[in-house]
Amino acid sequence: MAARMEPAIILMRPQMGENIGAAARAMLNFGLTDMRLVAPRDGWPNPRAVAMASGAAGRVLDRARVFATLAEAMADVDYAYATTARGRELTKPVLTPATAMADARDRVAQGGRVAVIFGPERAGLENEDVARANAIITVPVNPDFPSLNLAQAVLLTGYEWAQDSLPPQPAPHGRRPDGEAPATRLEIEKLADHWEERLAEAGFFFPPEKAPAMKLTLRNLWSRLPLTRADTRIFHGMLRQLIRRG
Template structure:
């Protein structure tokens, strides 16, 4: 997990439940430092820990500030999240580009913070003015408002992607995280020789059963069947299963041209 990461700063958050949900989103993406600027219902808040769903270290380590200026005082790069256009001459970044910028700053030894506004109103323009850049997400313009945890999760997700190659999903000592692609830990893709051997057996069985009928249509039927199985990307284990199916069906007796049950 990344040791250095952006600091999440919640400005005047309202509900403890929302603070807890934001902390849970932070933990999902290895963001651990939370700063709170004058939470409406005071701090600590038992509802925050209850809704953090186990991300207790984020809640327990949260720092309290009276003003945004104090909360960002030791930082050298600050991003402000908003869904509204602001009449300011200031860079506007999508979350992915903002995460890339944050990564570069942190790699150079800087300290980065991300401001998130109150649930009902978002950040005030005076708070946005303190930031180095604005973060705006590509959302439905007719319904652009994200709740607090969603906004934190979106930024955290993009940061985590930029921070390095990560596994997918849960990881435990006995069950590693997932990877993109088709898992082949207990098998492998079938070789062409194995596929051709299966095709030969299948086509012989279909000929005996009368499926490849009439004879003049057999070549194109065979070609279509081969294309079907070639597209499937069969594994060696799956080919062995298909051999077993052919063997089982071959034990039945059909007359050439006899219709068979579906």
């Protein structure tokens, strides 16, 4: 099956290489790679953008295309969204990132090509830029401080674009991030038995009538913890050392 056509991310007159690099990272977080730069202030390529992109996101910058005007950057675009927090006298649909990207997915599914336009860091898009777009994206943020930096705005857009392909919850851990496998049920049972035995010898379960409930609480605690095999070995070792020193 052919890959879905992604939105073009158009940066209008970006001023700092670091912000372009950060935007590239935000794009790649959600699988976006079509970056288009319109009249970047410091020219292109920009070593500060490369440094900020940090590794894999450098490929977004490698593919980035530079245009002299917004019209040229939008030559193959069927529908465009302009991001702005300011009210405009231009009559256009005003959408949140979520509704805009849901609309974008529908348009792409029908064979259209979409783009999202982001303004320069200091002042944002000008009316002449917004006039070329079909709709406006405005993030519903604190009205007393509506400003987002460039990478934040790109990240929000990318996240909403990817909503239909992201898992509803974080993927369950088959292995822990450090590569250590989760403890097995038998390993957790043995760990719980070991601690229960040693705690009983130390007189922890007192008074006697409360001992069953205390043991049940501890057993539940061990089974609730996301322990790895390495974790169980550490807990066994800690207990052995405490017994030796006692």
